[in-house]
Amino acid sequence: MQKIFITGGCGFIGSHLIKRLITKGYSVKIFDNLHRNAIQYTDLLNNTKVEFVKGDIMDAQHVTDAMQGCDLVIHMAAIAGVSDYYLNPSRTLQVNLIGTFYVLEAVKKNKINRLIDMSSSEVLGTEVIGSDEESYLRIGPPRDKRWSYSVGKLAGEQLIYRYSEELGWKSTIIRLFNIYGPHQVGESAVSNFCSRALKGEDLVIDGVGSSLRSWCYISDFVDAVMCFVEKPNDEVEIFNVGDPWTTISNLHLAKMIITLARDDASVKKKPTITFRPMPFTDIKARYPDVGKMMQTYNWKPEITIEDGVRETYKWFRETFK
């Protein structure tokens, strides 16, 4: 059975993906600097199939040494979360671009020929309305720090294409569209709203709340990643993974979570919704075309937004009560 090297495996997605991988018999080596730590809400680090190396992908030698003996690399270490793009734009660019370069160099030196990379729908820029994998990208001007993340991710995509073509790797680049669920301790509207509602704090809507997002539940996302793990595409390809059937406004999402909190006897002070001027550059609408994923892998997300948000709310309540 394959040994899989996972950068950023201690994060939200890693904590779910690794559970599925070891259930399927794979062994996993995590390389993560614990910038974020979602895996602490699981017992995965005590599992004999999981090895953990504390390390930073900006340390090229360490990541190269740690990767020895692995057959597949899943690269997901990144600085993610809109606040971080504004607070730490240089670090965001460095980790997502130069860090990815170091990971690719490590893959090359270890003579591994399979890579799965977590890119982002952010590379598509400002208007993402049913975009497919061939859509043109429309990124904002460099003076706006928001684009530090997407430029890093996009450069990562280019690097992966070029390395894969030159070295004959089978690589998959996943463009993720708003994945959510339990363990998401980083920034996301679902996790922000759930944690505020449970504390009886108002849910703060940026702008008027009309921005549209599609929400893909974590188990559907992990199903998609398992398709790539078990049936790699030839050469190098990009796939959109998200759930276009759950596209709702941020206000609608906030109202769903307000309703859960109102029906929850453990929430003494019932939250309401307040509005503030948009503090950063917004993306008015973002939902994917996932036709390529459906046709290639017969994959389709199954979890409704109502069920997914309820499960996420429940996890926040049980974990942080």
Ligand SMILES: NC(=O)c1ccc[n+]([C@@H]2O[C@H](COP(=O)([O-])OP(=O)(O)OC[C@H]3O[C@@H](n4cnc5c(N)ncnc54)[C@H](O)[C@@H]3O)[C@@H](O)[C@H]2O)c1
């Ligand atoms: N969750 C989403 O909706 C979403 C959307 C688009 C793209 N992505 C991408 O998917 C991947 C995983 O996302 P996530 O939601 O699990 O995020 P996360 O922040 O929970 O996980 C990222 C992990 O990377 C680690 N990390 C950060 N910098 C590092 C470094 N320099 N060296 C080693 N480890 C480092 C963190 O400690 C963390 O465990 C990321 O690449 C992210 O950009 C996620």
